[in-house]
Amino acid sequence: MLSYVSLLALGLAVAYAIHTYRCFQTNLTAAKQSGLKYFCTPFYNFNRFWLVTHQLWLPLLNLLPKQWTETWIDYLQPEFIWSKLYGTFENIGSDAFLIVSPGANTLYVADAEAVTQITTRRNDFPKPLGMYAILDLFGKNVVTTEGAVWRHHRKITSPPFTERNNHLVWTESLHQAQSMLTGWVGKDGQESGAVWDVAAQAMRLSLHVISRAGFGVRLQWPHEDSQTQVPEGHTLTYKDALSTLLENIIVVLLTPRWILTHSPLKLHKVANEAFVEWGKYMREMYRAKRAEVQSGESRDGMDLMGALVKGAGITTESLNDSTSSFSPEKNPNGIPSSPSKQLLTDEEILGNAFVFILAGHETAANTIHFSMLFLAMHPASQRRLQTDLDAILGSKPLSAWDYDEDVPKLFGSMCGAVMNEELRLIPPVLGIPKSTPEGKPQGLTLDGKYVTVPGSCNITLNTAALHRNPKYWPHTSEQDLLTFRPERWLRDPRHPQHQHPEEEQKPKPRSANEKEAEAEEQEPEGPDTRPDTSASLHRPPRGSYIPFSDGHRSCLGRRFAQIEILAVLAVIFKTYSVELDVSEYISDAELKTSASRDVKTAVWGKARAESERLLREGMGTIITVQMRRGRVPLRFVRRGEEKFGDFEVPT
Incomplete structure (x- = not known):
């Protein structure tokens, strides 16, 4: 045998x-x-x-x-x-x-x-x-569909991402940034001490913003002394269900559902409980939104769930029509065949609501975290940012900061340059996947030469390399391309390399595909076609800077993320400076009282070298790229009280 x-x-x-x-x-x-x-x-x-x-x-x-x-x-x-x-x-x-x-x-x-x-x-x-x-x-959702089905999802999911709704994102981001900062420096606003979990706190902030702006639920920070009870029928609070699910998202995504449900492992039990509980909360929000629509009520603000419900064709009239079945009938392409029927299934509405949270919170959180780390490593750039913030915001209290007046200025200042430079160096996704259809090779023009991409070929738009390609970026050396230098985005009309590409290049003949694409981009439900960068900053050639992807499949929530990032950077750096914590190399007492300039230079250099090492060796990708092996502690100090504020990066 x-x-x-x-x-x-x-x-x-x-x-x-x-x-x-x-x-x-x-x-x-x-x-x-x-x-x-x-x-x-x-x-x-x-x-x-x-x-x-x-x-x-x-x-x-x-x-x-x-x-x-x-x-x-x-x-x-x-x-x-x-x-x-x-x-x-x-x-x-x-x-x-x-x-x-x-x-x-x-x-x-x-x-x-x-x-x-x-x-x-x-x-x-x-x-x-x-x-x-x-x-x-x-x-199914707008991220996981293609072709006609994707266009259908996009048409329904894009309306809430409007400039009008960004006012709410701005207001909530200012509130949450101030709350996060208070948690670090205390109500008296003194120095924070070493903050080891900046990345986790930035992730929490981003979840708070999207929860409030997208779903109408304001979440609070631990220091705000909010006693949240677990609602009846649940085993976790709304906040714990969402945060635990996102912390264990890879376990949930990769583990078959029957294993997740019956596994005795604690890891699986925790992940499954969060998955089940968040599903309950989303269904409750969905039912509440349907009831709100049925009664004829409306809510101001972004309200992603409300937009999905209304976009799916669920109206006051249809909900009060006893003859309506709300059972979507779809043709072979997956599109509802009758406009009188619900345009998205209940599962598709929930799928889109969840993917907004999943895709939306990590991008902004990572950019906020790494921007603070880079600025702590580059004090001169931090000082220039603070000078711009002073010029834009003056002595206005936070309550007087105005979206229409202040955001365009922030977007075109050193604040926007810091955001752009961080996204250049650490884009959310290192490789954006595309493909060619099975058995259908596709032609491309590459450096004036026609090449053929094989059929059934996977394609990776390599953002990490593209954003360091010397053809597209102002730079002084090869090392400069690898270095955080937001000043490269500040335009200097004396240098041709800083001119806008549309000022440099004559229009090229467009193919039929490109003409079709341009026509679709003019549709009301099309993607936001405004450039990723302000007109007052360096604008790289099209296709060379794609932190939010490009074209039809570019990120719907791009502007949402940018507004959140600008708001948080403005709140923190208007009043505080961020410094590398050096307590692993010298005690706080010695640093404050007796450390010489040479000693300070030595310990700061050690902290910076460790930060650079972790940025090289500690990064990893699950959904987005983050520092997954090791952490860099930071300190938040009032402006004027910096210990390393005049330090320069050694050349």
């Missing part, structure tokens, strides 16, 4: 090896015919099995002779985009290259013109929906 089992196992192994070889040869042939530069790896590094187990195999592969592995082993590391940055493109001599493996061909792009072609031609380069299926946690 054993011999038959052995033969079967051997046969399966041989069959798998032959299949793998054939797949590799097919992909290699397509790469050779593409006109693109390429190299090969033995495994597809985004295969789910490899993603889970690569840490077991890489040490073994590293034992092989270096000459066998040196050309490909670094690219089996899922985080190679961050470790390599623009280096691979520079070494290869091209801003686009293919990695060929048995599992798939993958095109990596750091060329602005190619990025624009890919993001404009949405039918030729669709989103790889298989990579997003796990986000259908509560239902």
Whole structure:
């Protein structure tokens, strides 16, 4: 019996090896015919099995002779985009290259013109929906759909993201930023002491903002002494359910539901409870919103849930019509066939509501956290930011800060430059995924040369490399491109490199796809087509700066995030300075009383070096890129009381 089992196992192994070889040869042939530069790896590094187990195999592969592995082993590391940055493109001599493996061909792009072609031609380069299926946690949504179904979702989900509703985002962001700051410095507003959880607190702030602005629920900070009771029928509060779910989101996304429900592991029990509880809260908000619509009431402000309900065709008249069934009838394309029916299912409404929270809170939170860290590491830039804030806001109290008057000035000042520079260096997503349809190669123009992207090819718009491509950014050296220097965004009309690209370039002939794209962008439900940067700041060529993606699939909540970030930076740096904490190297007492300038320089240098190390080695991606291995403590001190305020970064 054993011999038959052995033969079967051997046969399966041989069959798998032959299949793998054939797949590799097919992909290699397509790469050779593409006109693109390429190299090969033995495994597809985004295969789910490899993603889970690569840490077991890489040490073994590293034992092989270096000459066998040196050309490909670094690219089996899922985080190679961050470790390599623009280096691979520079070494290869091209801003686009293919990695060929048995599992798939993958095109990596750091060329602005190619990025624009890919993001404009949405039918030729669709989103790889298989990579997003796990986000259908509560239902299909605008992130996990494509084609006609996506257009339907977008039309319904985009109306709340208007300039009028950004007033509420501004007001709530100011309130939450002040509350977060009070939690650090106390009600007397003195120095904070070492704050080790800046990233977690920024995440909390962002959740508070989207909860209030999007769903009408104001959350409070621990120091605000709010005694929140667990409502009847729940085991967690609203806040605990949401925060716990987001903290355990990868467990929820990757674990089959039946395992999550029945597993005895504490990790699974905690994640499942949060998933179930937040689902209850969303359904309660949905039912409350339907009741509100049915009674004819309305709510001022953004109200994402209300917008989804109304956008789905749920009206006072339809809810009070006893003959209405509210059972959506859909055609084969997934679009409701009758306008009298509900335009989104209940699950799709909940799916969109959840994805707004999931996609919306981390981007702003990460930008706030890393902006504060970078500014603590670069005191001169922090001083310039504070000078601009003084000029814009003067001595006005926080209650008098005005959205219409102040936000455009902040957006075009050093405050906007800090935000843009942080998003240049640490974009929310290091690689934006696209693809080509199965069996349908697509042409691209790359540096004036026509190339062919193979069919069934995965595409990564490599933001980490694109944002460091020397062709597109004012810089003084290669190292300068890797450095936080928000001053590069401040335009100097004396230098041509600071001119706007639309002032430099003549209009190019547009393809039929581009004309169709432009027409769609003019639709009321289309994406916000305003530039990512203020007209008074350096504006890089289209396609070279894509922290919120670009084209039709660009982030609906881009302006929401920008307003939140600007508000928080203004609140903190108008009154306080942020410094690196050095208490691991010197006591607070010695630092205040007896430390010489040389001692201060030495300990600050150590703190800065550790910060740089963690920014290189401690970063990791789950949904967005964050510092996941280690933390940098910061201190918040009143302006004028800085210990390192006049320090300069050594050259």
